[in-house]
Amino acid sequence: MTGHVAVLGAGSWGTAFAKILADAGRDVTIWARRQPVAEAIRLRRHNPEYLPDLRLPDRVTGTGSAAEAIRGAEIVVLAVPSQTLRGNLAEWVGDLHPEATLVSLMKGIELGTTKRMSEVIVETARVTPDRVVVVSGPNLAPEIAAEQPAATVVAGTDDRRAQLVQASIRTPYFRPYTNDDVIGCELGGAVKNVIALAYGIATAMGFGDNTRAMLMTRGLAETARLGVALGADPITFAGLAGMGDLVASCSSPLARNRTFGEHLGRGETLEQAQAATRQTAEGVKSCLAIRDLARAHGVEMPITEQIERICHEGMDPRLAVDALMSRTAKPESYE
Structure with a gap:
């Protein structure tokens, strides 16, 4: 060499x-x-x-x-x-x-x-x-x-x-x-793209900091649940490859998945958002695979499910918000 x-x-x-x-x-x-x-x-x-x-x-x-x-x-x-x-x-x-x-x-x-x-x-x-x-x-x-x-x-x-x-x-x-922890680091990087799409959608819909904080923290919960099911160390998701990457991808206008989500939140179609951003938003495709991976392991990932429906089934983002907020009440848990 x-x-x-x-x-x-x-x-x-x-x-x-x-x-x-x-x-x-x-x-x-x-x-x-x-x-x-x-x-x-x-x-x-x-x-x-x-x-x-x-x-x-x-x-x-x-x-x-x-x-x-x-x-x-x-x-x-x-x-x-x-x-x-x-x-x-x-x-x-x-x-x-x-x-x-x-x-x-x-x-x-x-x-x-x-x-x-x-x-x-x-x-x-x-x-x-x-x-x-x-x-x-x-x-x-x-x-x-x-x-x-x-x-x-x-x-x-x-x-x-x-x-x-x-x-x-x-x-x-x-x-x-x-x-x-290769598993945890890879999952943190993959799932944060999906959560950043949700964050961008919420931002464009005019929701404030409470909503966006909810998406990041509950998005992290989804990531950790799937990670643990696959053998990852849950501590990884509190670090740079977990929370660190999630915060940057959600909060920065430089992040392509967040920006793509903003276009969807303004009512644009997937094709219109793709044409406007001219870059690959990995979360758009990965949300399908992450949803399938979660279902195969019996892991609930409600935010990921709704993003898949918005991106690939044409669901109105407002209906996705209603679906998330009307879920059965339960304890806050990362198990």
Whole structure:
């Protein structure tokens, strides 16, 4: 291996993550699906489509060839939309070094299989779970690109690999913490997208802080219930990959799921909201898979259920609010 890092995906987070790696002293090659973007990164250290005001460090280069980016890479960072991971990785697997550490930046649950992203990586790349590391937390790309202080969680079952990634992304403005709870970190990142949609809808409907606080806390309860059913440590959901990511995704206008939800809350259709935002809102697709995963494990997730109905069954958000508020009274419980 050459020691360089490949970042596969030139969206906002992939681009910002490449900057973090370079600022931490790593040589980075970004793969961009569109050749003009790859050339702009390589020739001008500039991504014209995402974070266009950011000048990437000299350690960063770009390519339109995934094989070129991956060849000899010690760390391969996967930063593509979650529902495209399996197809993309199937094309790339032959170029992976047999000892490379695979890093997932994706926050979603795969449709149809209800698998977490690390599970998709293990299955598709035919690697053992210890080869996979997950990065998750309150990581809004524009703020990190501006070097505002932020932190994240690096989760993996192999301490050596987790610490390798931790050392590779530690900078004066970005502080990574390790964790061995891969399940909890992945679920926190996936479910918060759905809750952020609900938060955006409520914001656009004119509801105030009480309603929004209710959505965040009860959304966290849903996440923790599902996590515990799958074997996660409930303490994880009180940390950066749980509450931290949820707060950032709900409260910030930079968060694409919250913004997408605002369009839905103003009465726009799914298609109109997609056209207006021009970015992937992972929660829109993941809510289907999360709902199926919850039902398979007998876990109640009422907010997720209503978001699925709004997004995919055309339910009026006002009726969804009525459905949530008219549920049978019960004790507050995270069990």
